[in-house]
Every structure is written in C-alpha cells, then in structure tokens.
Amino acid sequence: MSRSFTKFWSAARIALVFPLLTLFLTGCGVNNIPTYQELAKAKWSDVLNQYQRRSDLIPNLVETVKGIAQQERTVFEAVTEARARATSVQVNADTITDPETFKKFQEAQAQLSGALGRLLAVSENYPDLKSSQNFLTLQSQLEGTENRIAVARHDYIEAVRLYNTELSTFPGRIWAAILYRSNKPMEEFTVDDSVKVAPQVKFN
Amino acid sequence: MTLRRAIITAIAWIGLTCAASAQSLVFPTLTGRVVDEAGLLEQADRAALTETLAALEAQTTDQVIVVTLKSLQGRTIEDYGFQLGRHWQIGQKDKNNGALLIVAPAEHAVRIEVGYGLEGDLTDAVSKFIIENAILPHFKAGDFPDGIKRGVDDIVEVLTGDAGGLKRAAQKKAAADRTADAPAWPMIILILGGIFLIIYCATRGGGFCRGLSQILLVMLLSGRGSRGGNGDGPTWSGGGGSFGGGGASGRW
Numbered sequence: 002m003s004r005s006f007t008k009f010w011s012a013a014r015i016a017l018v019f020p021l022l023t024l025f026l027t028g029c030g031v032n033n034i035p036t037y038q039e040l041a042k043a044k045w046s047d048v049l050n051q052y053q054r055r056s057d058l059i060p061n062l063v064e065t066v067k068g069i070a071q072q073e074r075t076v077f078e079a080v081t082e083a084r085a086r087a088t089s090v091q092v093n094a095d096t097i098t099d100p101e102t103f104k105k106f107q108e109a110q111a112q113l114s115g116a117l118g119r120l121l122a123v124s125e126n127y128p129d130l131k132s133s134q135n136f137l138t139l140q141s142q143l144e145g146t147e148n149r150i151a152v153a154r155h156d157y158i159e160a161v162r163l164y165n166t167e168l169s170t171f172p173g174r175i176w177a178a179i180l181y182r183s184n185k186p187m188e189e190f191t192v193d194d195s196v197k198v199a200p201q202v203k204f205n
Numbered sequence: 206m207t208l209r210r211a212i213i214t215a216i217a218w219i220g221l222t223c224a225a226s227a228q229s230l231v232f233p234t235l236t237g238r239v240v241d242e243a244g245l246l247e248q249a250d251r252a253a254l255t256e257t258l259a260a261l262e263a264q265t266t267d268q269v270i271v272v273t274l275k276s277l278q279g280r281t282i283e284d285y286g287f288q289l290g291r292h293w294q295i296g297q298k299d300k301n302n303g304a305l306l307i308v309a310p311a312e313h314a315v316r317i318e319v320g321y322g323l324e325g326d327l328t329d330a331v332s333k334f335i336i337e338n339a340i341l342p343h344f345k346a347g348d349f350p351d352g353i354k355r356g357v358d359d360i361v362e363v364l365t366g367d368a369g370g371l372k373r374a375a376q377k378k379a380a381a382d383r384t385a386d387a388p389a390w391p392m393i394i395l396i397l398g399g400i401f402l403i404i405y406c407a408t409r410g411g412g413f414c415r416g417l418s419q420i421l422l423v424m425l426l427s428g429r430g431s432r433g434g435n436g437d438g439p440t441w442s443g444g445g446g447s448f449g450g451g452g453a454s455g456r457w
Contacts, residue, residue: 017398137337138330141453145329148283152450 033173034181037164041187044157045097051150052087052110058146059084059117062139066120069130073123076116083109083116096188097161103188117143154190161187209416230278230285235270235293237441243273243310245349254357266302267323267364268295268444271353273308282309286318287448296320296446303446304364306356308349315340315352317360319451327363332453335359344457 063077087109096102121140124130131137165186167173177184233242238258239251246254258269270293277285286307290296296303301322308315317332339359343352406418 017402021395021398021402137333141330141333142328144333145451145453148452149450151283152287152448 030167030172031176031180033167034164034176034184037160037167038184041097041157041160041164042094044153044160045094048150048153048157049092051146051153055113055143055146055150056084056088058139058143062120062143065133065136065139066124066130069133069136070123070127073120076120076123080113080116080120083113087113098185098187100188104191107190114147158189161189165189209412230280230288230292232289232292233272233274235442238268238270240270240272243275243308245273245308245310246353247350250350250354254354257357257361261361261364265364266297266300268297268303268446269306269357269360269364270295270303271306271308271357273310273349273353275311277309277312277314282307282312282314282316282454283450285309286316286452287450290318290320290446290448294443294445294447296322296444298445301446301448303443303448304360304452306353306360308344308353310349313457314454315344315356315457316454317356317452318448320446321449321451322446323364324449324451326366327360327452329451329453331363332451333455335363336453336455341455341457 059080063080066073067077087106090102090106090109092102092106096106121143124136124140168177168181168184168186233240238255239246241251254271258271262268272289274285286305289307290303290305294303295305301320303320304323304327305318306315307318315336317327317336319327319332335356339355340352343349343355403418403422406414
C-alpha cells in the first residue's frame with residue numbers, strides 16, 4: 002500500500018468519525034429529552050386550548066338556562082364564580098414544571114366541572130329547556146368539549162410520562178446529567194375531573 | 206475482550222428495548238368499512254353500507270367506518286372511540302378526515318367519533334342531532350340495521366354538502382402550505398458512511414473499530430425494523446388520520 006493512500010485513509014477516517022458520532026449519539030437518544038419536552042409542551046397547550054374553549058361556551062349556556070329557569074340563581078352564580086376563579090389562575094408553558102400553580106389550576110378547573118355538572122343536572126328539571134334547540138346545541142358542544150378535554154389530558158399525561166421516564170431512566174439520565182441539567186420533571190394530573198365535588202341536592 | 210463485549214451487548218440491548226410499548230385495550234381487526242363484531246347487520250346491509258362509504262371516499266377522500274362492538278371492555282364509549290380511531294388510523298394522514306359510527310349494543314351506547322379534520326363539518330351539535338333524530342328512534346325500536354343506515358346516510362349528506370366541501374378545501378390548502386418534508390440526503394450519507402465503516406472495520410480494523418462496527422450494525426438493523434409500515438397487500442386500510450375526541454354520543 003502506497004504512503005499517499007495511507008495518508009488519505011487517516012484523513013478520511015477523521016472525516017467519517019464526526020457524522021458517525023452524530024448517528025451514534027442520535028441512536029442513543031441524545032435528542033430524546035428536548036424532543037419529548039417539546040411534545041409534552043404541545044400537548045399542554047392543547048389542554049389549555051380545550052379548557053379555554055369550555056370557558057368560552059359557559060356565558061352562552063348560562064344565559065340560555067337563565068332565560069327559562071330563573072329561580073336557580075345559586076347554580077348560575079356558582080358556575081360564573083367558578084369560571085372567574087378558573088380564568089384567574091395564570092397559566093403558561095412553565096406551569097407544567099411548577100407544582101403549586103399546576104395544582105391550583107387543576108383544582109379550579111375541577112371545581113368548574115363540578116359547578117357545570119350541577120347546572121346541567123338542574124336543567125333536567127325544565128322540560129322547556131330540554132326541548133329548546135339552542136340549549137341542546139350548547140349542551141352537545143359542552144359535552145364534546147368535556148370529551149376533548151379528557152382526550153387532551155390523556156395525551157398530555159402520556160407525553161409527560163414519556164418525558165419524565167426519559168429524564169429518570171438510563172440512558173436519558175446520563176444525557177440529562179451531561180447536557181440538560183436545568184430540565185425538571187413535569188406535573189401530571191392527579192385529580193380526575195370525573196371525581197369532582199359531589200353535587201349537593203337540597204329539598205327545601 | 207469479555208468486558209468490551211459485555212458493554213457492546215448492553216448498549217445493543219438498550220437500543221432494541223426502546224421500541225417496545227404496551228397496549229392495554231384490545232381492538233377488533235379493521236376488515237373493511239363495516240366491522241360488524243356484534244353481528245347486527247345482514248350480509249346485504251354490509252355490502253350496501255360499504256358501497257355508500259366507498260363512494261364517499263372516492264368523492265371527498267373522507268373515510269367513514271361503521272363498527273359494532275361486542276363490548277367496550279369497561280370503558281366509556283367516548284374513551285374507547287377515539288382510541289379505536291387512532292388505532293385504525295381512519296382518515297387521510299394530512300387531513301385527519303375520518304369518522305366512526307360506533308354501536309355498542311351491550312352497553313346501549315352509540316357514538317359518532319369525528320377526526321380532527323372533520324370537526325368543522327360534522328360538529329358536535331350536528332353529530333348529536335343525527336344520533337337523536339336518525340339513529341336512536343330506530344335503535345329504541347330494536348331496529349339496528351335501519352338506525353345505522355339512516356345515520357350513515359345523514360353523515361354522508363353532511364360530508365358531501367357544498368358548505369362542508371368548501372370549508373375543507375380551504376383547510377386543505379392551509380395544511381399543504383404548512384407541511385414540507387425535510388430532505389433525506391444527510392441521513393443517507395450517514396448510513397452509507399456507517400455501512401462503509403462496518404465493512405472496513407470488520408475486514409481489517411482493530412478491537413475498538415470492530416466493536417464500533419458491531420454497534421453500528423445493530424443500530425442500523427434495529428432502526429430499519431422499527432420503521433416497517435403496514436403496507437400489507439391490497440386490503441383496504443386507514444390512511445393515517447387521528448382523532449381528538451370530537452363528535453357526540455347517545456344512549457337508549
């Protein structure tokens with residue numbers, strides 16, 4: 002083998018090592034943590050989006066029910082108040098790594114779910130309401146939104162599980178220690194929305 | 206040598222285990238546009254529905270599936286529905302324009318599950334209206350085939366309506382503007398380089414070089430395996446669409 006060929010080889014080998022190193026590191030999941038983080042953030046914004054959609058539906062619903070069932074004032078007030086409290090919790094992309102705000106947000110939304118559930122339960126007592134096309138449309142939209150919230154939460158929980166697992170297991174744990182030291186685990190939903198504050202029925 | 210081999214094996218094992226994921230729900234096989242697991246439909250009904258739905262897809266590319274289930278496996282129909290839609294990947298990949306009409310006679314539940322891309326046409330309110338007015342009256346009378354047929358007719362009517370078609374055309378354009386595929390050539394160069402190095406190291410390299418080539422070989426092979434799609438012959442299948450919980454349910 003000639004000398005120039007050997008020289009060419011050592012140069013070519015160095016040129017090969019860098020792309021191969023990239024391939025190697027990518028294969029070992031060096032990009033997993035930021036990828037999963039972005040995924041979880043996207044799922045979180047979807048959750049917020051769906052809660053916002055519900056919040057937007059409420060004034061219309063309250064107005065419609067008010068028109069027919071005026072005497073149920075306490076129920077409207079509870080919904081309006083719960084909605085105000087839920088929207089007053091400031092949430093953004095950082096909320097998912099902030100356990101305190103996350104818990105507050107979660108509780109406020111669960112309370113709103115409870116209040117809405119009572120409003121819909123009360124509506125059952127008014128045949129005029131149940132036959133109103135406007136009310137039926139709003140009700141189906143609200144049901145659809147509640148279901149979308151459930152799906153968005155499901156997707157978010159899956160994404161967070163993936164991300165948190167990557168942070169705390171091998172080999173992600175090594176990458177976290179070397180490259181992503183500031184990455185914190187994200188919060189999951191702990192209170193199930195369906196286990197909301199039990200409706201209180203009073204017979205006066 | 207033994208230590209190195211152990212390390213290589215460990216790394217290869219990690220690479221291979223990454224792909225595994227658990228599936229908790231059991232879904233029926235997607236055998237066609239009408240999946241009658243609960244056995245509610247006659248052969249003639251199935252053929253007629255399949256024809257209607259195939260014509261719909263030919264016209265609008267929307268995929269609509271009728272599915273009857275023996276059991277919801279302890280889930281609500283809403284919970285089961287979107288996961289079934291995602292599992293089957295109903296709807297075209299870039300449009301998510303799929304919908305399912307799900308009937309669970311054992312649980313007395315029916316649902317129209319709507320993919321992301323059809324939520325604007327087949328809205329929650331419209332889906333509810335179809336269920337309440339076209340489907341449930343027949344189901345309450347115990348006439349499942351008629352309820353399903355009326356429901357499918359209404360869904361098709363909504364999806365082929367002019368307003369819906371126009372709206373979707375606008376969305377399609379917006380989606381097309383957004384998606385642009387990343388070029389594949391850097392990956393090809395890397396893979397070719399990897400193959401080259403594997404051959405080079407395997408034939409003449411030292412211990413480290415040979416170890417590296419083995420790892421690369423395993424990585425290349427496992428990468429190829431996990432990307433295998435569902436391109437299995439001429440059977441009809443879902444187009445890759447996804448679901449987000451849109452639609453409405455009814456009970457009788």
